[in-house]
Amino acid sequence: MTSVPRPCARCGGEIPAERVEALPDTQVCIRCSSEMGGEFDVYVVSERISKDGSLKKNYGGYATKKVRKPIRPKE
Numbered sequence: 001m002t003s004v005p006r007p008c009a010r011c012g013g014e015i016p017a018e019r020v021e022a023l024p025d026t027q028v029c030i031r032c033s034s035e036m037g038g039e040f041d042v043y044v045v046s047e048r049i050s051k052d053g054s055l056k057k058n059y060g061g062y063a064t065k066k067v068r069k070p071i072r073p074k075e
């Protein structure tokens, strides 16, 4: 699969192909991403697999939830 550069949703600049390759769902360039403090907010949530009321606590591990931050046009 070959990635191609795409325009940044924030500044209109070019997102290099290498970044698109590494982060296929990215919409902003490296500079905008760092200015935003990261393009995504990542939450770690524990997966609870035991039933409610159970005395035994079973945690199935952790899942990460990635939420895209709103992209505001650069002033």
Ligand SMILES: [Zn+2]
Pocket (backbone or CB within 6 Å): 008, 009, 010, 011, 012, 013, 028, 029, 030, 031, 032, 033
């Ligand atoms: Zn940008």
